[in-house]
Amino acid sequence: MGMTAIEKILARNGDLKLVRPGDVVTVRVETSILFDNNLMDSVWRDILEVHDPSKVVVVFDHRAPAAHVLSAKGHKRGREFVKKFGITRFHDIGREQGISHVLVADYGYGLPGTVLICSDSHTCSAGVFNVAARGVGSPDITYSICKGETWFRVGETIRYDLEGTLPPGVFTKDLFLHMAGRYGNHATMNIEFGGSALPGLSMNARRTITTMGAELSVEFATFEPDGIMLDYVRARTGQPFEPQWPDADANYLDRRTIKLDDLEPLVALPDTVLNNSRSVGEVAGTAIDQAFIGSCANGTLDDFAIAARILGGKRVSPNTRLIVTPGTQNIYREAMRLGYVQAIVDAGGVVTNATCGACGGGSLGVLGPGETCITASTRNFKGRMGDPSARIFMASPATVAASAISGKIASPMEYFQ
Amino acid sequence: MTADETMVFRGRVWVAGDNINTDLILPIQAYYLTIAEQPKWVFSANRPGWSDEVRKGDILIGGKNFGMGSSRPAARSLKNLGLACVVAESINGLFYRNAVNFAFPALEAPGVSEIFEEGDSAEVFFEAFRVRNPTSGKECSAGAMPVPLLNILKAGGIYPLLEKEGKIAPLAS
Ligand code: SF4
Numbered sequence: 001m002g003m004t005a006i007e008k009i010l011a012r013n014g015d016l017k018l019v020r021p022g023d024v025v026t027v028r029v030e031t032s033i034l035f036d037n038n039l040m041d042s043v044w045r046d047i048l049e050v051h052d053p054s055k056v057v058v059v060f061d062h063r064a065p066a067a068h069v070l071s072a073k074g075h076k077r078g079r080e081f082v083k084k085f086g087i088t089r090f091h092d093i094g095r096e097q098g099i100s101h102v103l104v105a106d107y108g109y110g111l112p113g114t115v116l117i118c119s120d121s122h123t124c125s126a127g128v129f130n131v132a133a134r135g136v137g138s139p140d141i142t143y144s145i146c147k148g149e150t151w152f153r154v155g156e157t158i159r160y161d162l163e164g165t166l167p168p169g170v171f172t173k174d175l176f177l178h179m180a181g182r183y184g185n186h187a188t189m190n191i192e193f194g195g196s197a198l199p200g201l202s203m204n205a206r207r208t209i210t211t212m213g214a215e216l217s218v219e220f221a222t223f224e225p226d227g228i229m230l231d232y233v234r235a236r237t238g239q240p241f242e243p244q245w246p247d248a249d250a251n252y253l254d255r256r257t258i259k260l261d262d263l264e265p266l267v268a269l270p271d272t273v274l275n276n277s278r279s280v281g282e283v284a285g286t287a288i289d290q291a292f293i294g295s296c297a298n299g300t301l302d303d304f305a306i307a308a309r310i311l312g313g314k315r316v317s318p319n320t321r322l323i324v325t326p327g328t329q330n331i332y333r334e335a336m337r338l339g340y341v342q343a344i345v346d347a348g349g350v351v352t353n354a355t356c357g358a359c360g361g362g363s364l365g366v367l368g369p370g371e372t373c374i375t376a377s378t379r380n381f382k383g384r385m386g387d388p389s390a391r392i393f394m395a396s397p398a399t400v401a402a403s404a405i406s407g408k409i410a411s412p413m414e415y416f417q
Numbered sequence: 418m419t420a421d422e423t424m425v426f427r428g429r430v431w432v433a434g435d436n437i438n439t440d441l442i443l444p445i446q447a448y449y450l451t452i453a454e455q456p457k458w459v460f461s462a463n464r465p466g467w468s469d470e471v472r473k474g475d476i477l478i479g480g481k482n483f484g485m486g487s488s489r490p491a492a493r494s495l496k497n498l499g500l501a502c503v504v505a506e507s508i509n510g511l512f513y514r515n516a517v518n519f520a521f522p523a524l525e526a527p528g529v530s531e532i533f534e535e536g537d538s539a540e541v542f543f544e545a546f547r548v549r550n551p552t553s554g555k556e557c558s559a560g561a562m563p564v565p566l567l568n569i570l571k572a573g574g575i576y577p578l579l580e581k582e583g584k585i586a587p588l589a590s
Contacts, residue, residue: 024563024565024566026565037448037489040448040449041451042448042449042450042451042452042455042490043490045576045579045585045586045588046585046586047584047585048583048584048585048586049583049584068449070449071449119488120487120488121486121487121488121511134511135487135488135511136488136511136514137488137490137492137511137514137515137518137519138488138490139515139518139519139574139575139576140514140518140575142575142576142579142585143518143575143579146579146582146584146585147584151565151566153510153513153563155510185436185481185482185485187481187482187485187507187509187510188507188510217482217485217509217510219510272436274436360445361445362445379440379486379487381438381440381441381486382440382441382462382463383440383441383444383445383462384440384445388444388461388462
């Protein structure tokens with residue numbers, strides 16, 4: 001019996017012949033990412049020995065630029081740490097600033113067939129590059145920085161075969177909402193994507209899905225390697241790597257085919273995305289105070305293009321505020337060059353610097369009591385984006401942009417006729 | 418670790434539902450407070466005032482996918498609140514890691530929410546992977562915690578291990 005892609009990656013990096021669900025494996029970590037939350041007073045433990053500084057990346061993203069004295073202290077600590085151990089892959093406030101998971105994509109930090117960890121739950125994002133990428137805890141990241149390894153409990157894998165083409169106005173965020181709505185949580189399991197639809201899906205579109213794997217509570221979300229992905233990574237790094245394809249006789253807990261042509265714009269109702277998706281028509285007309293496009297899932301250049309296309313020549317409703325946050329400053333610069341920032345700002349949207357911002361409820365768009373938000377970010381838990389009484393609907397950037405114009409939840413379909 | 422050698426916990430039961438997430442356990446407002454201040458914020462959004470009622474040694478019975486969400490040190494807050502352990506129908510993978518690494522005993526026992534109501538007593542035989550309601554006599558078995566992880570838990574978590582090896586500095590206090 002063969003192995004799934006994730007089982008093969010873990011086997012390779014743990015020097016094991018076979019990896020099976022139920023195993024606890026110790027594996028080499030190729031990339032350990034430290035970010036600003038790790039550096040806060042209540043979390044940081046002073047590291048005395050770094051296993052290999054070339055395998056560490058340091059990023060300030062959750063509160064960047066510093067939102068308060070505590071985060072400023074954390075950033076200061078991070079700069080000292082980087083200097084002390086000679087860490088070169090450092091993303092301070094400035095030109096190379098961004099959200100860790102998006103920087104991994106921009107700079108080719110996720111090497112196919114390797115293990116990457118970060119103590120942020122959306123680290124599964126890098127699974128799009130055929131990486132065993134997982135959000136871990138702060139103690140785990142400290143451990144891997146000191147010792148170069150970590151442990152994983154191996155779960156069963158569910159294979160998703162994507163077929164067909166997404167209709168105009170429908171995006172991979174809608175595909176995710178379909179999966180969350182129909183199949184609910186995938187706790188303790190891995191998901192693996194493949195299928196004939198892959199050539200039609202950009203790396204950004206694919207990465208939205210692996211990033212959102214965290215909301216399905218997956219252990220790992222991986223894509224089968226293909227030419228588009230391998231070219232993308234090779235264009236960004238000279239490091240060698242060995243991608244891992246699933247065996248033909250891999251053992252999956254279930255195999256599910258999704259026909260992209262059948263999908264429509266969806267909205268998740270507040271508090272959870274699990275079994276909570278509705279067609280946009282069912283909630284259309286709900287008044288919104290804030291619309292947000294951003295985060296590690298949807299702050300990509302593709303998302304800026306979609307927002308600019310919908311907002312171009314239009315105005316954001318006077319009853320709504322629209323906040324748009326790029327995943328990295330690289331995306332910001334490119335979106336400026338292409339006129340996307342101009343279109344969004346002319347329409348009345350506010351484009352912020354690259355950071356987590358409103359997604360984490362810490363700065364740049366915190367929700368007040370009783371407010372309603374529609375967001376294209378990652379998470380709609382109660383209290384996630386501010387006051388616990390605020391309601392958070394989740395949708396694609398297109399649906400969010402269309403809603404910002406009407407001031408009410410609205411379908412994006414009229415912009416894609 | 419407050420448990421004896423064989424880790425048996427006896428305590429009063431609190432019941433949490435399915436899909437309890439880390440934003441409920443450690444809300445963002447609490448994230449930047451000190452470690453000592455964080456526990457009183459547990460469940461402040463869904464169960465205000467609860468953290469004041471918890472007594473040392475109480476046991477939390479969770480539903481499905483307990484601790485879903487982010488990597489924030491939510492398990493540490495439950496431990497510091499005084500809870501002896503959590504036994505849930507199933508536990509989110511990331512929360513489980515943090516539970517092991519912060520030495521907060523956590524077991525997955527399918528069916529456990531059916532044998533307890535809030536206010537009951539519970540007996541948790543942690544290393545036998547078994548939980549019992551002494552009033553009704555009903556029992557439920559839990560999935561085993563793999564030995565390497567049990568060893569981390571019993572050592573008091575990851576940090577004491579790294580301290581011992583001189584990889585990290587002891588906490589200044
Ligand atoms: S953008 Fe949101 S989900 Fe992504 S890393 Fe930042 S806070 Fe987490």
